[in-house]
Amino acid sequence: MKISKLSIAVVFLSTPFTFVYGQQAKNDTVQKEKNIEGVVIQASGNKKTETAILGEQKKAIIQKQAISAAEITRKGISNVEQGLTKVTGITAVEGRGLFVRGLEERYNTLLINGLASPSNNPFQKIIALKQFPTDVVGKLNIYKTFNSNLYADFAGATFDIETLTMDKTFTKVEFGFGYNTQTTFKNFKVNPHAYTAAGYLGLNSRDRQLPSQVKGYVPTNYNFTQNESVNSFKDGWNADNIKALPNTSIGFTTAQNFRISDSGKLGLLLSLNQGSKYEMLEGDKNQFISLQTEGKMNNDLHRKEYTYELESSALLGLGYKDRGLDVALNAIFLQNSSNMISDFVGYKDQKVQDAGRRFFRVDQMDLSKFADIQLLASQKIGDRHVIKAGGSWVSNNFQQPDRKISEGFLTGVPNQVEMTFGGNNLIRQYLDVNGKDYLSGFAEYSVSLGEKGDRISYPWQVAVGYNGFFDRRSNSYRFIASNIDNVQLRTVVVDIDNPQQTYNDYIMRGAFHFKEETNENDYRSNLYQFINAGYINLNYKPDDSWDILIGGRVENNLNITRYKEQSDKEYNNLQRNQYFILPSFSLKKALNSKSNIRLAASKTITRPILIEYMPITYINPDNENIIGNINLKNSENYNLDLKYEVFPTNRELFAVNLFAKRIDHAIERSYTASGNSNGVAITFFNAKKAVLAGAELEGILDLSRISESMSNWSLGANATLMYSNVERSAEELEQEKPANFSGNLKDRQLQGAAPWTANADLKYEFKNAKNLPHTLSLIYNVSGSKIFTVGTSGLDHIYERPFHQLDFVYNAQLTINWNLKLGVQNILNSTYKLEQGEEGYIPLDVRTNIHTDYRRGTTFNFSAGYTF
Secondary structure, eight states: OBOOOBOBOSSOBOOOOOOTTTTSOSOOBEEEEEEETTEEEEEESSOOSHHHHHHHHHHOSSOEEEEEHHHHHHTTOOBHHHHHTTSTTEEEETTTEEEETTBOGGGEEEEETTEEOOOSOTTOSSOOGGGSBOTTEEEEEEEOSOOTTSOSBOSSEEEEEEEOOBOSOEEEEEEEEEEETTTTTSEEEEOTTTSSHHHHTTGGGGGGSOOTTTTTSOOOOOBOOHHHHHHSOSSOSOOEEEEOOOEEEEEEEEEEEEEOSSSEEEEEEEEEEEEEEEEEEEEEBOEEEEOSSSEEEEEEEEEEEEEEEEEEEEEEEEEEEETTEEEEEEEEEEEEEEEEEEEEEEEOTTOGGGTTTEEEEEEEEEEEEEEEEEEEEEEEETTTEEEEEEEEEEEEEEEEEEEEEEEEEEOSSTTEEEEESSTTSEEEEEEEEEEEEEEEEEEEEEEEESOOTTSSSOSEEEEEEEEEEEEEEEEEEEEEEEEESOGGGOEEEEETTSOHHHHHHHHHTTSEEEEEOOOTTTSEEEEEEEEEEEEEEEEEOSSTTEEEEEEEEEEEEEEEEEEOOTTOSSOEEEEEEEEEEEEEEEEEEEEETTEEEEEEEEEEEEOOOHHHHSSOEEOOTTSEEEEOOTTOOOEEEEEEEEEEEEOSSTTOEEEEEEEEEEEETOEEEEEEEOSSTTSEEEEEEEOSEEEEEEEEEEEEEEGGGTOGGGTTEEEEEEEEEEEEEEEOOHHHHHHHSOTTOOSOOOOOOOTTOOSEEEEEEEEEEEEOTTSOEEEEEEEEEEEOOEEEEBOOTTOOOEEEOOOOEEEEEEEEEOSSSEEEEEEEEOTTOOOEEEEEOSOSSSOBOOSOOEEEEEOOOOEEEEEEEEEO
């Protein structure tokens, strides 16, 4: 039976396309039903069970792994990022996205149903995947080897989110609560405007925009009058003290199908979701500095950070299917609003005399919006020809509006701070990264040649196609600070949670006013990126045991950066126009019905993250600023993989994958001298080259092999072992050496590359008296120490230490309609820790070598869904 297909979830819609070479499944018949949180679903084109996923992995020519809908459910995976961390060699790194084989997020690419997707955050290469709920995700595909129909920005992996297809009319309501041992019902600070009905929808950003006196105008060092200084800023300096409530989530999804002709069906699906989360972190946030002959603490700070995060999504989609024609129109909207208050106590800039007294607060809002409209179509002509095409328009925006920084000294009286006006002690920052027009598209024609005979498929398949995108970003970064008018009134003691009225009184008494201090030349920049590529693939199957895929891709990368420096009157235009010829080769030999050997080789490139090459100096109050490197080059990557895999049963897998990479111009996070002589700054350099070699080991074992009494148990485990070595560039050599150093620097690993990772999960499944499934899973993952930031001026590197994550999930189908899920996340409550290494070229004279540490607490989640 044929089915109509349409899917939409919190963030994505399904596409009905058949992507060649394993990107999507190859038929559209109704398959076995599975449950995702109470929603009965059916996969179109592939089964979404874990067994079916293993079968697809076994047959595909491209080396790929996947997380099925069934696995998403049983492991309690609530978002795409959590799901991907269950895959061999993939780890989530705090605030920096996903690492694959120890490679930074910059080496990864995201597709949604085969269409390129931009990041809506300049600090991340791909959109934060934790924003993508998995309620109706059919499958998460992970490609670790390259093929020419994938985008060339590939060294770690390409993630392809294949959204769920449904053939059943349903309506689902779901709600959830979460309790965190460290945060829930504890004292919590929040911006007053964030903790409102408007704030719950992320609309409090309207009160944090630039004042009308300067908005839309080139900066002119505008001086706000007394009245303007009091009344023009709608968001103030106060903070509310509350008790943190439980985390919440609520969702509504409805799907309807309509038959509009004998063979044609139309589907409609609407999904609305909203969630809130409270999180409190506490620990060290220090900084180290080289004095050339020894290393000292530049900052010695204790931080408390309160984050009130809100996520919203809405999807509306239409899907039409009629014989060989599939069409989908998807509209996606995502919004993430993080309201943070961070309090720092200690000293900075080596001013030890301020120890325990220096105080500064950051009141920050990160707002990201993502709107995506997709149109996709495919047409099958006869048994041999397929034409497919798709396009999307994306508007995305990232803001840190009215990021307020206040600095003073603790008086010893609880909550009292002595403030001095001027000297950047009251400063407002406005960062806006606007990407109004991101266009993505693809088109492909494939034809099967030769005769099948009694074989499964035609011996030859040829595909030619195009894909590409255009991305335009307009960036603005502005500052407004207090300016002293009367030195006799420059100091005041305030209640730091309620200083606004005091500030207003002092402004009206003529103590100070606000003034824009943005440089008129360098506050704005524009970035343009044009990617156009043509490719051809030849897939040859001499018999059913051999599968050979040869591909070639020609890709044009045009980048234009328009910017000014402080003294410039005219814009600089930095243009790079590069052509890359990128071959790929994949071979699979089925040794027998249960085992394969695979070989893959390719050349790819890597583009930097936006913040890494933006012409910007991003200011932080602890003087650990971020400086973009406009001269950063694309990396060029040479990839080689050899894999042996065996499938003892349709539920089991054992695999060994050997891989090697050479990355020319590898991009690394490092330190450099700060524009502020008291601090250090993070920047990014190209290494000369890096080499990596490693092995991935993976196993899924049905424990009935041990005893029939364990037939309901299964164990999955995987590990990656990796060696990496960097050949430094001239800039890196200069940066890492201490003064008057004439020796050779020690060999080191690639920044961000972990020497090992490990994931495991233990599953127990049973059915109740009503034959409804119950699953209990225990899930663990960890990765080895890796360089977080390359050392400078003789100091050792900052290392990210292993973080042990252990989760438990119980998922139960209580009735045909009710589904229940209980989860315990971060059971071990390990400490996340960054440490200054102690094996540099100069001695380290410090109180502690901890750079950053904190715990997240253990979270108990409960969710229930009702489907009718």
